[in-house]
Amino acid sequence: MSNSMVNETKQYLTFKLSDEIFGVDVAQVREILDYVKITKVPQTPDFMCGVINLRGSVVTVVDMNLKFGMKRTERTVNTCIVVVEVKIGDETAVLGALVDSVQEVFEIEPQNIEPAPRIGTKLNTEFIKGMGKRDENFIIILDIDKVFSTEELELVTESSNYKPEQ
């Protein structure tokens, strides 16, 4: 179930995309990197930033702003790559999420998390585990296994049909 209730107290890492705050389960976050040079893989959609070298292994980076239909992430001092572990079937893939800034890690009680509204988020509700409340702010808690499922990112081939410039 995409918007299944969250029923245990968990820690979440929050980050900002434009002005909105998003959260992901800390258990799925591996590390946070400063912005490094990303090598673009040709003929792939814009939200697929490319690949980086993470201590010898090649890791895919996704621009979260573009992925969620917002403007391209501008590079600032706060720009970060959140390295997360995504479950694809039985495998675990490592993936970098390019975000505007990383906020903090905190706990949210299950009672403070509500299921995602069906409308109004402008996001595919599939991606949202729930809406957390903290003070007066809403935090969109993402289900990154869904966001980064291969079906989601496999648009790669379709949207990249190469047309020679003539």
Place this chain on the structure above:
Amino acid sequence: MIDSLQQAFIEETRELLGELEITLLAVEDAPTDSELIAKLFRALHTIKGSSAMFGFDDIALFTHDIETAYDLIRNGKLGVTKQIIDLTLLARDEISNMLVKTGNHTQINEANTKKIIESFREIVSSFNKTEKKQLHAVVEPQSSSIDKSSDVFHHFHIRFIPGKDLFLTGTNPLMLIEELREMGSLVLSAHLDKTPDFTSLNPEECYCYWNAFLKTTKNLDDLQDVFIFVADNSELTFENISNEIPKDFEIDFAKLQNLVSQNDNDDFRAVLKQYFSVQKQEKQLEINTTQKQTQATNSHSESDSVSSIRVSSEKLDELVNLVGELVTIQATLSQVALSNNNNDMISISEEVERITWSLRDSALNIRMLPIGSTFSKFKRLVRDLSNELGKEVELSTDGAATELDKTVIEKLNDPLIHIIRNSIDHGVESPEERIKAGKPSIGKVHLSASQSGGNVLIKIIDDGAGLNKEAIREKAIKSGIIAENAELSDSELYTLIFAPGFSTAKKVTSVSGRGVGMDVVRRAIEGLRGSVQVSSELGKGTVITLKLPLTLAIIDGLLVKIGSDHYVLPLSSIEECIELTQDDVKKAHGRHVVNVRGGIIPYINLRERFRITENRPKIEQIVIASINNHHVGFVVDQVFGQHQTVLKSLGKYYEKVEGISGATILGDGTVALILDINKLTENEELEETKLASNSFK
């Protein structure tokens, strides 16, 4: 602990099964080779023993009956027949299945095992029956053969004391002895003790006498015949001493001769007696020592096996990964050392470079395996297939010692199976057709492997019907792979058989004809960064050549730059680099072709292709590569030169991007993409044909 032991057992048994299969196929060719049969028996015996030890009782029970049959074969009581080999091969597969243990139960195909066991029992029992009959048959002639004596050895002690006047009759006693020698194995002792002092010696008299031991099939009469002319004035005794000699006694004649020569006395019999009794003990001793020796050789082979160790392939992969990282970091070090212009550091970095490279070579070497193990598997495949299809096919191989990376070998297995199946199914004709075509009825499929530079060439050669160009053409036009008026060279035409959905076979068999196989073959080979080539002559046969890289982990690449990004092209297919000036582009009227020493070479502008817009340099470079025997250029901004490229996967998300085969990490820590130039060219062709067909509309 138990699990790991069981794992070791399973691995070992699998190896034994492999050996069993190879040996079986060898026995089929040489059914009387006792060494091979002994090897079979040993393998079966080991499987039986160790499977009982590790709780695979089903296997032990199953193997027992097969072993019984092979015991008979080993003792020469039963001949190897095709039926037995067929059965044993089936049994081998069954054992292999049994090794897959699910929980506490081995997977048994009860019906199958039962059938195999029963067949073996039948063989053994039918033998036992015939053996009894044969025994009777043998006993009877034996009773009659006793008189014949021709096959029975007699042992004689012959004492020959010639009369003194022997020479006067013109007899040479040595001639007589020679005659004896010709009758069998002779041990001779000449005695000179009757020879008088030199002063009283009469040269016309014979003083010498002889004692001899003869092992012969001749009887007493024959012996007496030899001496018939001297019998009157000589002292002759013949004594059959066969009873004194232990049964099954192997007489060492040289030794005995030695023994009697030392003894100059007349008591020859005593010497013989002594010899035989001594021999008895020695024989005992000998048995003991041979036992010890076999034990010694066993322990010797054990110590031999210690010199190689079993390592899980994961550990090896990890090692190669680490070496890969080391190569990367070493590149960084060299770069830093050079830019710092510190001589000490440069010399250190050069040393590190040297060591890194040899470490890399030896690490990669560990993963190299001879391709022979794969080849031997195909013997079985060919055998089964030709039975199934009613064709007679012989598989020969060479270059089995050629080494390839383990992963390459593993991934090569399926494509090779496909190709060989195709060769047998489509290539090699039925025996009748072959005879009609004036060829020997037995078809030939030859597998060869050889190394050429950084590549390994694997050829699959058959002497079958060859590819029918017209049929391929027709079919390709029909299935819309090529246009009706397309002009293709022979090799291009042949390559069409690898196109998806292509099959010229008229009927679909269980083996092939669905047109999936060859398509998969090409993709698999290209996945290994290899290429496939076909050449063929109608009626004579087909040669399929696979060109494969030696290793997958590290390749020699050519480092280039487009815009701000680096790319690596596989160096193995690159021929040269030339400049592309704005003038050249103008001369070609914007068409993507360039004139190189009179030849026209098309090129792909990677900058346009990858839609890299930033500052285009005035002078670009064209890297010219040879792809499927055609020259294709790739336009880049700048060529840096050779680069040791450690291949990294782009990961799941970029798996399907075409034209990029992976990534590598450069000295400065950035990622460079490795281009798949075959795929790039192919896509370009597709796009351009699409464009062309659109513009006609």
